[in-house]
Amino acid sequence: MMKHTPEKPTPVWRLRPPVTNRIATxxxxxxYEEIARLLYAYEFSWDIERALEFALFRTYAVPSISGLLAKTREFELRTRKRYDDTELILAETIEHGQDSRRGKRAIARMNAMHGRFKIDNADMLYVLSTFICEPIRWLDRFGSRSMTAKEKRAWFLYYRALGARMGIKDVPENLDEIMGFNETYEAAHFRFADTNRRIAEKTRDLLLGFYLPRWLIWAGRPAVYAFLDHPLRESMGFPAAPGWLRRLLMAALSLRARVLRLLPARRKPRRLTRLPRPTYPDGYRIEELGTFR
Known part of the structure; x- marks a missing residue:
C-alpha cells in the first residue's frame, strides 16, 4: 500500500448513528477493545476485512515469513482452511474480547501454533504492525472517511494488547512509532524469494475465488496487482497492472466511498465468526483451528 495518504474528513452527519455516538463517549x-469491536463489526466492517487481507499479503513479501509458511505446506495444500483459521482466530478475539473465555482460547491456540517454531521477534512484530497500519491506510485511501485520532489510538492499543498476550517484545508505545517501524522493516526485508511467490499466488487466487468462478480467476489477477505497490510486487515477482485498470479500480472505490456517505450507517453487527464457510459446514471448535504437529 502507498504510505502517507491524506486523511479524509469525517462528515458531521455520520457521527449521528448510535455506533459512532457510542465511540464518541x-x-x-x-x-480500546470496545472501540475496536465497533469499528470492526459496524463502522468499517467490509473495509477492515479487505485491509486485513492485504495486511497478510504484505507479510508474504518477507522471505523468512513466507519460508516458514512454505515449510508447513499448509498454505499450498489447504489454502482456504489456513485462511479461514487465521481469520477466525483473530475474529474470536475481537468479537468476544481478549480476556473472554473464547478470546483466551483463541489466543492460546495461536500461541501454540507459533510456539512450535523459532520465529524472530522482529518478524512477529512486523506481522502485528500490518494489522494496525493497513486498516488505517486503507480507510485513508478508500473508506467513506478516515479513522478519527481516538479510533486510531484505540485500534493501536487493541493490537498492542494482543501483541503482549502473544509474547511479542518491544512493541512501540504509540502509533507513529509502529508506523515508522513498519515502513523501515519493509524497506530492509522486502526482497524476492520463490516462497514469497508461491504463497502469494495461492492467496491471490483464493481471494479472487471469493468473487469469481474458478475459470475466470486468471482474468482477475491484474486487479490484485493494481493494489500492490512496486516493492511489494517486486518481492513476489508479480507484474504491474495496466495503468487504465488501476485508474478504473481507484475510481470505483472512490465512487463507493462517496455513495457510502449518503447511506444509513450499519445498525446490525457483521461478525466474521458467523459467516458460512465451506471449510466448516457444521461449525468449528477453536481448539481445532490452525496447524498441528
Whole structure:
C-alpha cells in the first residue's frame, strides 16, 4: 500500500448513528477493545476485512515469513482452511474480547501454533504492525472517511494488547512509532524469494475465488496487482497492472466511498465468526483451528 495518504474528513452527519455516538463517549485508553469491536463489526466492517487481507499479503513479501509458511505446506495444500483459521482466530478475539473465555482460547491456540517454531521477534512484530497500519491506510485511501485520532489510538492499543498476550517484545508505545517501524522493516526485508511467490499466488487466487468462478480467476489477477505497490510486487515477482485498470479500480472505490456517505450507517453487527464457510459446514471448535504437529 502507498504510505502517507491524506486523511479524509469525517462528515458531521455520520457521527449521528448510535455506533459512532457510542465511540464518541468512550475513552480509548480504557475502552480500546470496545472501540475496536465497533469499528470492526459496524463502522468499517467490509473495509477492515479487505485491509486485513492485504495486511497478510504484505507479510508474504518477507522471505523468512513466507519460508516458514512454505515449510508447513499448509498454505499450498489447504489454502482456504489456513485462511479461514487465521481469520477466525483473530475474529474470536475481537468479537468476544481478549480476556473472554473464547478470546483466551483463541489466543492460546495461536500461541501454540507459533510456539512450535523459532520465529524472530522482529518478524512477529512486523506481522502485528500490518494489522494496525493497513486498516488505517486503507480507510485513508478508500473508506467513506478516515479513522478519527481516538479510533486510531484505540485500534493501536487493541493490537498492542494482543501483541503482549502473544509474547511479542518491544512493541512501540504509540502509533507513529509502529508506523515508522513498519515502513523501515519493509524497506530492509522486502526482497524476492520463490516462497514469497508461491504463497502469494495461492492467496491471490483464493481471494479472487471469493468473487469469481474458478475459470475466470486468471482474468482477475491484474486487479490484485493494481493494489500492490512496486516493492511489494517486486518481492513476489508479480507484474504491474495496466495503468487504465488501476485508474478504473481507484475510481470505483472512490465512487463507493462517496455513495457510502449518503447511506444509513450499519445498525446490525457483521461478525466474521458467523459467516458460512465451506471449510466448516457444521461449525468449528477453536481448539481445532490452525496447524498441528
Amino acid at each position: 468512550l475513552d480509548p485508553e480504557v475502552h
